[in-house]
Amino acid sequence: MSLHETRKIKIHQPENFQFDSIPDTHVWVNLHDHPTVEPVGPDTIPVIDLNDPKLIEKIGKACEGWGVFLISNHGIEPKLLNQFCSQMHRLFALPADVKLKVAKADALDAGYGGDPFSRFFPKYTWSEAFTILDSPLEQAKKLWPDDYSSFCEIMEEYNKAINSLGCRLIHAMLLSLGVSEEELYQTPVGDSSKVKTAMHLNSYPACTNPDRVLGLPPHTDSACVAILYQNGVSGLQVLRCKDDIAPTRWVTVPAVRNTFVVNIGDLMHVMSNGRFHNVLHRVTISKINRLSCACFFGPQADVKVGPLSKLAGLEQSPLYRPVTWPGLKKIRSVLHDKALQAIKIDSNYIEG
Numbered sequence: 001m002s003l004h005e006t007r008k009i010k011i012h013q014p015e016n017f018q019f020d021s022i023p024d025t026h027v028w029v030n031l032h033d034h035p036t037v038e039p040v041g042p043d044t045i046p047v048i049d050l051n052d053p054k055l056i057e058k059i060g061k062a063c064e065g066w067g068v069f070l071i072s073n074h075g076i077e078p079k080l081l082n083q084f085c086s087q088m089h090r091l092f093a094l095p096a097d098v099k100l101k102v103a104k105a106d107a108l109d110a111g112y113g114g115d116p117f118s119r120f121f122p123k124y125t126w127s128e129a130f131t132i133l134d135s136p137l138e139q140a141k142k143l144w145p146d147d148y149s150s151f152c153e154i155m156e157e158y159n160k161a162i163n164s165l166g167c168r169l170i171h172a173m174l175l176s177l178g179v180s181e182e183e184l185y186q187t188p189v190g191d192s193s194k195v196k197t198a199m200h201l202n203s204y205p206a207c208t209n210p211d212r213v214l215g216l217p218p219h220t221d222s223a224c225v226a227i228l229y230q231n232g233v234s235g236l237q238v239l240r241c242k243d244d245i246a247p248t249r250w251v252t253v254p255a256v257r258n259t260f261v262v263n264i265g266d267l268m269h270v271m272s273n274g275r276f277h278n279v280l281h282r283v284t285i286s287k288i289n290r291l292s293c294a295c296f297f298g299p300q301a302d303v304k305v306g307p308l309s310k311l312a313g314l315e316q317s318p319l320y321r322p323v324t325w326p327g328l329k330k331i332r333s334v335l336h337d338k339a340l341q342a343i344k345i346d347s348n349y350i351e352g
């Protein structure tokens, strides 16, 4: 068994997760702190048709009530999604020593590594990831010196398609918050030509005893919005807090053909002055391999995001201090799930 540990990022696995049995380092306790429920009845996660005439209203409602929804009729060709999935498979099927040629030196870098939250938890996750920040070219050349272009081309094509979907969804969200078409361009992510994206490719290998391991620990996304592709295998769960219907529970997000999952992240929660729910989520493991790609959308590095002036006026005072995306990531790298507390107006946290 070859185990690897890179600086700051924990990667702890034999060749492509072929463990004889689950080592204690990967066994998570407290996985059943809350019951897991299927997305049925009142726990049905909204599915929104991108061509719905009531799109803006429905998106606003889903972002407030759930912080997650599925988008259908998105217009991205199944052929591209199949090619994208094949390239992801090709990447993660490489031998561990090849993948480690592009290992991240730091959680926020591009390249291969474990999950970015591992340092806050004592156990290793049952997953591996590959982050693309601008272009994957530099890494792809190291992974496939003689044949890197097909990977880069498909990643670029997917990025373009998902980017235009992301920008449409962000517009719909902002409009639902009362921003006018003219005002969109004055908001941190309303100008599509200035929106930044980061892609996070995830592989969750099959496990013979999936109830004892975890793909990703509970977290919110730092970005404004995340759009998730999954290869037809479910695993994502969102936390639904205690309400009139049931106690706090993990709701399984279904893998519905030809849909993407859309998550609200911390920065959109801040921009909406707390109205949109930055959904807490985790990933569970099954007996089947799962691949996913989360594409994160946020503002350019130097743009500060605070509550929209529309929402934080005389009637409701602003809840958060403005923060840049890298600034928030830095606070999260120290405080993990307490980061938003730190940028509350009434907090006295000082950025180090």
Ligand SMILES: O=C(O)CCC(=O)C(=O)O
Binding pocket: 200, 202, 216, 221, 228, 230, 235, 236, 281, 283, 292, 293, 294
């Ligand atoms: O794989 C998934 O379902 C979710 C991935 C995720 O939450 C992330 O990459 O932040």
Ligand SMILES: [Fe+2]
Binding pocket: 219, 220, 221, 281, 294
């Ligand atoms: Fe996430």
